């Protein structure tokens with residue numbers, strides 16, 4: 306019997322990032338020493354004091370349902386944190402808890418989009434964005450950004466908006482490109498959207514992974530008249546090395562927040578009670594929490610500074626310096642021709658012959674590129690680059 310999967314779910318594609326992770330797991334199971342550069346999560350453990358907060362929450366008996374929008378303490382800790390870090394003026398009623406950033410994005414899209422709406426998504430995009438749009442029965446309209454080095458501009462957005470456009474999805478620092486849209490440009494993008502009645506969903510999952518001179522910038526800090534059009538999808542996953550805790554939140558106008566809470570009341574209800582407790586305590590203990598975040602960020606930056614020039618020495622590789630996140634997005638079109646017809650073939654050769662797992666750019670809307678994660682040790686990165694230099698050769702003059 307064939308199971309009659311619903312049309313909206315059947316139309317969604319599986320995650321290409323998970324396909325790479327599955328290939329790595331399969332090789333490991335066969336006893337192969339794999340260098341996994343496909344990982345989308347920190348290689349650091351959650352800071353010990355945050356784990357202790359969760360235990361404290363359990364001991365306090367926080368083992369029952371909370372409000373669907375999240376514990377009052379969780380929501381007000383987020384309000385205070387954004388006020389202190391970004392000068393944001395948001396109200397508790399504009400914040401709702403979600404199970405990770407992914408549910409925040411789903412809640413935001415499902416409460417706004419109707420079938421037939423157009424959604425602008427800059428390329429390259431995080432794999433989940435177009436799939437959420439498909440699930441809602443809306444249409445993804447992609448914006449090419451290669452001519453601006455993968456950094457979206459307000460002009461590109463203005464040129465792409467039509468009467469059918471309902472939403473723009475942005476993600477800065479970006480997965481997969483690691484590029485960061487400068488704050489002034491972000492603001493101009495929202496101004497262009499607001500003037501045309503287009504909403505903006507901003508995925509701030511990698512908010513604090515911006516390397517100097519780039520700085521963390523949240524759209525939650527915009528004035529109310531612009532914020533009216535914005536939904537911030539926030540996440541504890543990457544910033545605090547808490548991917549498994551499933552803690553996230555939205556910051557959006559009150560009506561949008563109410564709709565999201567209504568939707569969530571019929572799905573996940575809320576993120577785990579003692580996780581909310583631990584997250585609230587972590588945000589309130591800003592000194593210790595941000596010291597832990599800075600230490601992790603400094604290590605990612607150290608790896609980035611080594612990795613990007615090293616990758617640019619490999620024949621056929623070209624990679625711009627990413628300002629944020631923990632990914633290098635490498636243009637391998639220089640290798641296409643006789644042996645390889647697509648970047649997927651290059652990824653396949655790396656996997657088969659060097660046991661290096663990377664993610665093909667096609668799943669991010671950028672065939673010809675490969676995504677290398679540096680959420681792995683410098684030693685692994687060095688081994689990987691050595692193997693790639695052997696495989697493809699070294700440029701006579703580095704790019």
Ligand SMILES: Cc1ncc(COP(=O)(O)O)c(C=O)c1O
Nearest residue numbers: 345405406407431480510540542
């Ligand atoms: C851009 C982006 N947004 C959201 C997420 C999901 O985050 P969470 O674990 O908070 O659901 C990821 C995870 O890889 C991501 O890369």
